[in-house]
Amino acid sequence: MATTAIQAMTAQALAKIILSYEKLFILDVRNTAEFDNWKIEGGATETLNIPYFDLLDGVDEALGQIPDGRDILVVCAKEGSSVFVAEQLAEAGRTDVHYLKGGMKAWSEHLEPVKVGDLKDGGELYQFVRIGKGCLSYMVLSDGEAAAIDTLRMVEVFERFAKDKGATIKHTLDTHLHADHISGGRQLAENAGATYWLPPKDATEVVFEYEPLEEGKEITVGRSRIRIQPIYSPGHTIGSTSFIVDDQYLLSGDILFVESIGRPDLAGKAEDWVADLRTTLYETYRGLAEELTVLPAHFGKATELGEGGKVAARLGDLFKSNPGLNIRSDEEFRAAVTKNLPPQPNAYQEIRRTNMGRLTPDEEEQREMEMGPNRCAVHDK
Amino acid sequence: MTAIIQTNRMLNCEGLACPMPVVRTKKTMEEMKAGEVLEVRATDNGSVADLQSWASRTGHQYIGMKEEGGVFRHFLRKSPENETKPETKHPHVIGNEELNRRMADGAAFTIVDVREPAEYSFHRIPGAISIPLGELEQKLDLLPKDGEYAVVCRTGTRSDLACQLLAERGYSAVRNVVPGMSAWEGPAERDE
Numbered sequence: 141m142a143t144t145a146i147q148a149m150t151a152q153a154l155a156k157i158i159l160s161y162e163k164l165f166i167l168d169v170r171n172t173a174e175f176d177n178w179k180i181e182g183g184a185t186e187t188l189n190i191p192y193f194d195l196l197d198g199v200d201e202a203l204g205q206i207p208d209g210r211d212i213l214v215v216c217a218k219e220g221s222s223v224f225v226a227e228q229l230a231e232a233g234r235t236d237v238h239y240l241k242g243g244m245k246a247w248s249e250h251l252e253p254v255k256v257g258d259l260k261d262g263g264e265l266y267q268f269v270r271i272g273k274g275c276l277s278y279m280v281l282s283d284g285e286a287a288a289i290d291t292l293r294m295v296e297v298f299e300r301f302a303k304d305k306g307a308t309i310k311h312t313l314d315t316h317l318h319a320d321h322i323s324g325g326r327q328l329a330e331n332a333g334a335t336y337w338l339p340p341k342d343a344t345e346v347v348f349e350y351e352p353l354e355e356g357k358e359i360t361v362g363r364s365r366i367r368i369q370p371i372y373s374p375g376h377t378i379g380s381t382s383f384i385v386d387d388q389y390l391l392s393g394d395i396l397f398v399e400s401i402g403r404p405d406l407a408g409k410a411e412d413w414v415a416d417l418r419t420t421l422y423e424t425y426r427g428l429a430e431e432l433t434v435l436p437a438h439f440g441k442a443t444e445l446g447e448g449g450k451v452a453a454r455l456g457d458l459f460k461s462n463p464g465l466n467i468r469s470d471e472e473f474r475a476a477v478t479k480n481l482p483p484q485p486n487a488y489q490e491i492r493r494t495n496m497g498r499l500t501p502d503e504e505e506q507r508e509m510e511m512g513p514n515r516c517a518v519h520d521k
Numbered sequence: 522m523t524a525i526i527q528t529n530r531m532l533n534c535e536g537l538a539c540p541m542p543v544v545r546t547k548k549t550m551e552e553m554k555a556g557e558v559l560e561v562r563a564t565d566n567g568s569v570a571d572l573q574s575w576a577s578r579t580g581h582q583y584i585g586m587k588e589e590g591g592v593f594r595h596f597l598r599k600s601p602e603n604e605t606k607p608e609t610k611h612p613h614v615i616g617n618e619e620l621n622r623r624m625a626d627g628a629a630f631t632i633v634d635v636r637e638p639a640e641y642s643f644h645r646i647p648g649a650i651s652i653p654l655g656e657l658e659q660k661l662d663l664l665p666k667d668g669e670y671a672v673v674c675r676t677g678t679r680s681d682l683a684c685q686l687l688a689e690r691g692y693s694a695v696r697n698v699v700p701g702m703s704a705w706e707g708p709a710e711r712d713e
Contacts, residue, residue: 171574193543193575217567221540508566 146226149213149238151250155271158183158442159252159449165207168215169195169225170244178512180215180247180272182442192221199228211236218243245507247272251297253279254450256435259386263366264305267435268297269449274439274514275321276451280385282362287311289383289391290437291324293506298328309334311359313368315393315437316380317342319406319492320485320514322506326350326497339372342379347497353381373424375417376402376516378409390432390455395420397436398444398453400517401464403481406488410478418473421465430456440517464518477518486512526587526596526712527638529557535564535592542568543575546597550581555601556655556679558584558637563593572597582675585643585711596639611684615696620671621707624648630669630694635683636702640675642712644702654679657686666691673698 157164161184168175169192179187190202206212212234216222222239229237240247250272256265263282270276270292278289279298286307288298291314302309309332312325316339326348329336337359340352359368369384376394380402383391394402401421404413432455439451446452459465467473485491487509493499494509501509532549534542542563549559561572569586572595576583584596615623623630624646632649634641641651652660654674664670670692674680677699684697 171570173570173574191571191574191578192540193547193571194578196540196544196547216539218538220538224540224544 146223146230146237146239148241150241151246151272152252154180154213154240154247155250155252155449158185158271159445163210164213165210166213166215167206167225167229169221170216174217178244180244182271182445192216192225195225195228199225199232203229203232203234206234208234211238213238213240215240215247216243218245244272244511248507248510249294251277251292251294252449253297253301254448256389256433256450256452259366259388261362261366263362263386265385265389266301267450267452268292268301269445269451270321271445271449273321273510273512276435276437276439278391278435280361280366280368281305281307282366284308285310285362287313287359287361287368288325288328289313290315290318290393291328293322293324293327293510295324295328295331298324299331302332308332310361311335311337311368313337313353313359313383315339315382315391316377317346317407317492317495318394318437319488320438320516321510322491323495339377339379339381341374342377343496345496345498355381371424371428373420375404375413375420377407378413378416380420384428384432388431388433389435390425390428391435391437392425393437394516396425396434396458396462396464397438397440397517398434398451398458399462400440400519401462401477402516403518404477405481406484406516407492414474414477415470417477418470425455425465426459428455430454430459434458438514438516440514481518482515485515486510526560526594526642527558528560528596529553531560531562533562534568535562537563538565539567539571543571546572546575546595547579550597550599553599555599556637558596558598558639560639561595561597563595564591566593568595569593582640584637584640596643598637598640611681611688611695611697613684613696614677614699615671616699617701617705617707620673620698624707630671631664632698633664633670633672633683634674634702635672635679636674640702644705644709644711646673646702646705647708647710649673654683657683661687661690664692666693668692669694671696671698674701675703677701 163184166187168189171191175189214222214226226237226239252269254267256267266279268277280287286302286309312329314325335351337353338350355372371382373382404410573583582598587594634649635654672680672683680697684695687695
């Protein structure tokens with residue numbers, strides 16, 4: 141039924157609409173530079189950008205561009221300007237006008253848990269899709285124990301999820317020192333009394349205690365002994381480490397994505413790390429079972445979202461389809477991963493320093509630092 | 522320390538979130554006269570990009586911004602309609618590049634910047650003296666009649682009026698800098 145009062149739409153409700161391909165017309169009223177940099181995409185959404193300051197004298201001129209009789213979502217950075225514009229649309233007689241509660245900041249923080257599959261002896265693997273920013277976290281659950289991988293700073297989501305599953309978090313692991321988002325691994329471990337694992341080669345500048353994550357160390361979750369087997373796979377960072385979980389899943393961190401590969405430049409050492417990246421992708425990964433399901437730490441575009449929002453692909457399929465795994469010469473590879481790279485993620489240097497424990501921004505500052513897409517891949521296909 | 526920049530009006534938007542800083546700025550600018558300068562104080566960091574975009578879309582001049590202790594001090598000047606199409610009347614002009622070249626050669630002339638103090642404070646030619654157009658008539662005794670002058674503003678319009686005034690008052694060596702600070706590529710400085 142059509143309603144004339146404006147309604148709030150939560151980030152969670154928006155995620156459901158996108159993942160179920162429901163139609164939605166999004167009017168983004170942020171300034172055009174912000175819109176061009178990062179916007180809501182995916183599903184059956186259609187998007188129009190008109191900055192709110194072009195609508196200060198009323199929405200009459202914009203009405204022609206906004207379809208009548210459809211659900212409209214007005215979006216801004218925080219919320220205020222979207223309410224301002226949504227109210228004017230409702231006053232102009234439009235029905236079913238919504239605004240995004242908490243704006244793009246809330247959208248950036250929303251996590252959608254998606255079940256990836258069952259593990260041996262009743263264990264489960266979940267992926268947490270940060271749909272607004274393109275980050276992916278994981279939780280391995282088995283027999284009342286849990287391990288969280290590449291945890292985001294919204295640690296309460298992981299805590300609540302583990303609690304609902306009746307599990308205690310025993311381990312938190314980061315595949316590498318992240319540059320696009322603030323890791324929640326250390327905080328989550330601290331809250332739960334768990335062990336925080338980090339690759340030592342990425343941790344040379346950190347100012348806190350951690351457990352070195354190295355090849356040969358196996359981590360088990362639950363009595364059924366779900367194995368997490370680390371594989372040293374440098375290239376995105378010098379310490380980057382992948383995990384094989386339960387001999388079925390390859391958690392590839394920021395080394396291999398579904399449609400792209402990791403960029404080697406975010407720690408300022410692109411030229412030095414190109415050869416490592418090449419070796420990891422073309423030798424180390426080639427030596428793994430093609431049946432493994434690749435579960436990366438990011439996606440770049442909404443087209444990478446599969447069923448229910450899941451981002452996953454068979455390793456053998458990626459050897460055929462992923463352009464980053466099909467570059468013949470070393471020179472071409474070097475050019476592909478060092479030239480014409482997209483801009484770096486927002487505040488990536490501050491984010492790296494925060495993940496080292498060297499900066500301690502408050503929550504609002506953390507939100508600001510994380511605004512924008514992840515941009516950890518060398519390119520979009 | 523809060524730097525003192527002379528403006529015609531101050532609008533306090535501290536503590537207000539989007540869209541209010543832009544809404545109030547628009548309303549205040551409507552009440553002001555063309556050429557006047559407004560300072561907007563805001564704490565919402567969304568105001569930075571939005572006020573700049575709003576100004577460029579509406580044709581007002583965004584002069585600059587200073588951040589002091591979490592407060593963004595924005596300076597905007599209400600642009601008169603005619604400023605985009607300058608109607609030059611003073612016959613003697615000097616191009617930006619030529620002025621720059623002559624300065625480098627050490628030519629002895631005085632640069633008079635007739636923009637508002639806020640504009641001067643954010644971007645000026647080193648050594649230029651600030652006499653806003655509206656005060657020029659009262660401050661003529663600062664400028665010896667036998668001196669050689671280059672008069673500059675943002676686009677050449679205000680400086681043209683200033684040149685005409687100086688010529689009327691018997692100054693013989695006065696040149697209007699065109700187009701002026703909006704396209705200035707030579708050395709520049711600002712208040713710290």
